[in-house]
Amino acid sequence: MQKLKNEELGRPDLIAYQQIKKLPIIMVLDNVRSALNVGSVFRSSDAFRVEKIILCGITAQPPHKEVLKTAIGATESVSWEYFEDTKEAVRQLKSENTKVYAIEQASNSIDLRVFIPGERTAVIFGHEMDGVAQDVIDLCDGCIEIHQEGTKHSLNVSVCAGIVCWELHKKLTSL
């Protein structure tokens, strides 16, 4: 088994990637505090062909230095927009016939392992300590939960976003 060199991976360049059809997944960041986490979400979204990232509230926007540090270029390949109020972003997504889910541990949440994405799916990730705001959850079509069994109450938000991207990509590409 030989490690592949970067040029052997067959990755698209920026121009080619922009032409590729994206998966109908929107990542919404509701007041994520750490710009390093934001950059990491860009990097994962690039890898799994996410349509768009919506940055809300205090969430740092490119070209913030720490976003660029962990995105390592993915801020150029992944589309993004900014909303001051996360609730406005949710209302707009719903007006575009998009199902909107908060990634949260909540009553009546859907287990990510059995979640089936519809035609266009938005997933909201919340603040590192406070999670997704309850008034944002109140506007959502549902909550999706990452089943966990440890002593800690949650995962790091960029890890959480990576797992959700991975799982939605897998389901949307039927593997």
Added chain:
Amino acid sequence: MQKLKNEELGRPDLIAYQQIKKLPIIMVLDNVRSALNVGSVFRSSDAFRVEKIILCGITAQPPHKEVLKTAIGATESVSWEYFEDTKEAVRQLKSENTKVYAIEQASNSIDLRVFIPGERTAVIFGHEMDGVAQDVIDLCDGCIEIHQEGTKHSLNVSVCAGIVCWELHKKLTSL
């Protein structure tokens, strides 16, 4: 949908967690440079009931300040040990009838989406820039690859570890 409070999540405390049977997954960190990434791997390993983490080479060990910062307590719940040389860790794991896989983009790699874990599985995550060392790969039973489609060549190592934990946990618990 109401967000659950921490005390409503039904998480085990440290004493209860230590009694719970762990999944036969060993996370091996081969010269991971960032202590923040190491702490995050502890946090994900706690969530997905990983048996043990093996820290190798330059990988920071608890109680390193940055490991503790992102592990937020998971260094207490997850067992770990240290090897100076990753190859020695691989040899020991193989002597314990454990299948050892490098998480790498390599010739003849197995796609994580279709990988079936055996009785006891160790997965090796490499340095942020250099990946898993080729002489470590040469000792492994195989490479497992996270399928990616973006412009970037890899994922953040803690995101990568989170996805692998999630997927192995799901497969070992039959969901």
